[in-house]
Amino acid sequence: QQQVKQSPQSLIVQKGGISIINCAYENTAFDYFPWYQQFPGKGPALLIAIRPDVSEKKEGRFTISFNKSAKQFSLHIMDSQPGDSATYFCAASFSGTYKYIFGTGTRLKVLA
């Protein structure tokens, strides 16, 4: 019940295309949903995050769409660039705890 299921496992997109990564959760007590970006040999870094009181959050080319009723959230990368090639992790956490539950990651490759 505490799992966060992430798909796809890997994704190849042409430069300029839209990359879409999906996550689903079961526990409705989750109330914070960050996305992390990780480049090879580096630690993950926060990309964008959303709380369930909004359905969408946009920061530059990156957008989180949140569907509370379906218990799903997704990351959209518009105008994908080769520099976006990285592994992306979704996560979820509960208020009052210190535990992030991470998805299994999506390896994105953007072709030049």
Next chain:
Amino acid sequence: NAGVTQTPKFQVLKTGQSMTLQCAQDMNHNSMYWYRQDPGMGLRLIYYSASEGTTDKGEVPNGYNVSRLNKREFSLRLESAAPSQTSVYFCASSELGPMGTQYFGPGTRLLVL
């Protein structure tokens, strides 16, 4: 401002050996975390320290111990390493507890033979 630093970067151990992974942050964060990252498994929380003087188990604590030495430093100890502990270990810190941004270190790659 180095952020979160980890030492060593890479270590090879034999089964049964012990070692301590070091982590330090210079952002004056209250909370610190240890994760392990394995292929296809994402990041799994081993232990965390909500504030100086406290530590708690995460999702996969077996085989590990931690020490919150002071506000800056949080170490992870493997008392008797096993091949199943071969992984990449990340330390992270955050200012606002679980809802705040977690800042990750560069990782320690550990190979247990």
